Amino acid sequence: MESSLEQARQAFLDGVELFERQQFERAASFFERALQLAPGRPSVLMNLGASWVQLGHFERADECLRQALAADDQQCDAWVAWGVTQMALGDWPQALHCHEQARALGADGAGFCLRWGQCLARAGRLPQALQAFGQALAHDPGLAEAWSQRAHVFRDTGQTEQAIADYQRALQLGAEPELHRYYLAALSPQQPVVNAPLAYVEKLFDQYAEDFEAHLVAQLGYQGHSVLLQQLPVEPTRRFERVWDLGCGTGLCGPLVRHRADHLTGVDLSSAMVAKAQSLGVYDSLHAQELVTFLQQNTTQADLVLAADVFIYVGWLEAAFEALSPRMQPGGWLAFTVEESEPGLAVQLHSSLRYAHGLDYLQKLAAQHGWRWVKAHRASLRLDQAQPLMGVFVYMQKIE
Numbered sequence: 001m002e003s004s005l006e007q008a009r010q011a012f013l014d015g016v017e018l019f020e021r022q023q024f025e026r027a028a029s030f031f032e033r034a035l036q037l038a039p040g041r042p043s044v045l046m047n048l049g050a051s052w053v054q055l056g057h058f059e060r061a062d063e064c065l066r067q068a069l070a071a072d073d074q075q076c077d078a079w080v081a082w083g084v085t086q087m088a089l090g091d092w093p094q095a096l097h098c099h100e101q102a103r104a105l106g107a108d109g110a111g112f113c114l115r116w117g118q119c120l121a122r123a124g125r126l127p128q129a130l131q132a133f134g135q136a137l138a139h140d141p142g143l144a145e146a147w148s149q150r151a152h153v154f155r156d157t158g159q160t161e162q163a164i165a166d167y168q169r170a171l172q173l174g175a176e177p178e179l180h181r182y183y184l185a186a187l188s189p190q191q192p193v194v195n196a197p198l199a200y201v202e203k204l205f206d207q208y209a210e211d212f213e214a215h216l217v218a219q220l221g222y223q224g225h226s227v228l229l230q231q232l233p234v235e236p237t238r239r240f241e242r243v244w245d246l247g248c249g250t251g252l253c254g255p256l257v258r259h260r261a262d263h264l265t266g267v268d269l270s271s272a273m274v275a276k277a278q279s280l281g282v283y284d285s286l287h288a289q290e291l292v293t294f295l296q297q298n299t300t301q302a303d304l305v306l307a308a309d310v311f312i313y314v315g316w317l318e319a320a321f322e323a324l325s326p327r328m329q330p331g332g333w334l335a336f337t338v339e340e341s342e343p344g345l346a347v348q349l350h351s352s353l354r355y356a357h358g359l360d361y362l363q364k365l366a367a368q369h370g371w372r373w374v375k376a377h378r379a380s381l382r383l384d385q386a387q388p389l390m391g392v393f394v395y396m397q398k399i400e
Helices: 004-020 024-037 042-055 058-071 076-089 092-104 110-122 126-139 144-156 160-172 177-187 198-219 224-230 254-260 271-278 291-297 318-327 359-368
Strands: 243-246 264-268 285-288 302-307 328-338 347-349 355-357 371-384 387-398
Touching: 004 024, 004 042, 024 042, 042 058, 042 076, 058 076, 076 092, 076 110, 092 110, 110 126, 110 144, 126 144, 144 160, 144 177, 160 177, 177 198, 177 347, 198 271, 224 254, 224 328, 224 371, 224 387, 243 254, 254 264, 264 271, 271 285, 291 318, 318 328, 318 359, 355 359, 359 371, 359 387
Parallel strands: 243 264, 243 302, 264 285, 302 328
Antiparallel strands: 328 387, 347 355, 371 387
C-alpha cells in the first residue's frame, strides 16, 4: 500500500495539473485531500488558497494563505494570491503589504504591477502608483485597465492632459465606453454633461460602505444630513406620515428624523450601504434600488422626501423630478443638498466626478413639476482639502 505521504504527493500533483487546466473546483478537492493526508504543508495550502481565489471564495482563500505564509513567508506566489484576496475583501492596507512582500521576492508582470499600482493609489502614494502602472504598461501596452487606472492618478494630481490621453487610449483598447465617456466629460468642460453610469455609482458605494462614516463624518466633518433637517422650514413638532430618505447610504438621516416619521423608508443604489442602514434598526423599510425606479414603482405618497448628498452623483434631474412629483402628497416637502455650479451652467460635472447644479435650473424644475420654492440655505457640507466645501440646502413644498 502507498504511504499517506505518497498519496498526499500524488493528490497534490493531480491538483496542480487540474489547476493548470483551469479546473479549479476539482483542483481544490485534490489539494484538500492532500492536506488531509499531510496537514500543514505550505505549498499545498498556497495552491488551495490560489484555487479559492480563482473560484471567488475569498474568505476560504484568506484562511489558507494566512496558514501558508505563517509556515513559510518566502512563498512569492502565496503573497501574490493573498494580495488579490485582500483587495477583494476590501482590506487595502493589507493588500499593499502583500504586494510589497511579493515584489521584494521578485513578483512582476502586467497584472501584478496593475494591482500593485491600485494598492499604492488607494494608500495615497500617487507618484509610486504612476510608476507601477507604467511598469504594467511596459509589460503589456494593450492592457486597457492600466491606462485607465493611470488616468485616474493623473486626474487626481491635476495632470489633466495626460489623464485625457490615457482615458482615450483605454477607450481605444476596449475599456467600458459609457464609463470612460463619463471620465472624459469630467475633464472636458466643453463636452456635453453626461449622467453617471449606475453601475459605477453602485460599485463606488459598495466599496465605500465599510469605511463610509469613519471617513466622511469623522475625517471630513460631513454635516449635510444634520443641517438639512435642522433647516427644514416647518415646526419642530411637526410629524410626517411617510418619509422617504433617498440615497440613504448607511442611514445618517434615519436617526435624526425617526421620531418625526410614522413610517420611514430608506432607498439606496448600493446594497452594501443598505445593509449598514438596516443594522441601525430605525427604518421601517429599506430598498436597494435606483431612486427613479423606486419612485416609478411605488404606489404610495410621501409627505417628506430627503436627499442628502445624492444629486451630486445623479447629474441631470429631470427624470427624478418627473418620477417624484406624482408620489408627493399636496403640501409635502422635498429637502435636498447640491453643490452650486458656476454662473450660467445648469449642470456641471467636476473633475472630482461630482455634479454641481445651478439654482436657476432647480427653480425651473420646481415650477415645471408643481413645487413652490421655499428656501435655499448655503452652508458647509464637509471639508475638502482641509477647506469647507460649500453646498446649498434646498427646500420645496408641493403645491396643493
